[in-house]
Amino acid sequence: MSKMKFKLNYSGIGMMMKSTEMQNVLSEHATAIKNRCGDGYEQDIYVGKNRANAMVKTSTYQAKKDNLKNNTLLKAVR
Incomplete structure (x- = not known):
């Protein structure tokens, strides 16, 4: 067998x-x-x-509180 490079x-890439x-x-x-997160979350792509990046973050106080209490973003990623 010959070695393939x-x-x-x-x-x-x-x-x-x-x-x-990709975006x-x-x-x-x-x-x-x-x-999956619900209201109070927003997304952004840059x-x-x-590379291209995407993020989801909280945009309201209620969403921040929900994420702190329930790890909503982490669970939504699966």
Whole structure:
């Protein structure tokens, strides 16, 4: 058997991690998490230096209190 060499194309991976398609996938996941949390939560997507990022966070005092008491965000991630 011959040994196969594998070389990553780092610039291609970087472009893929920042792509619109990746942002759409992240948006779908963030929306699902936000919907499981209920009212008082919001989502945001931004492109950082190396990749696209999505986050769900509390936006009201009641949601902050709920998250502190019940770990709502952690449970919504599954």
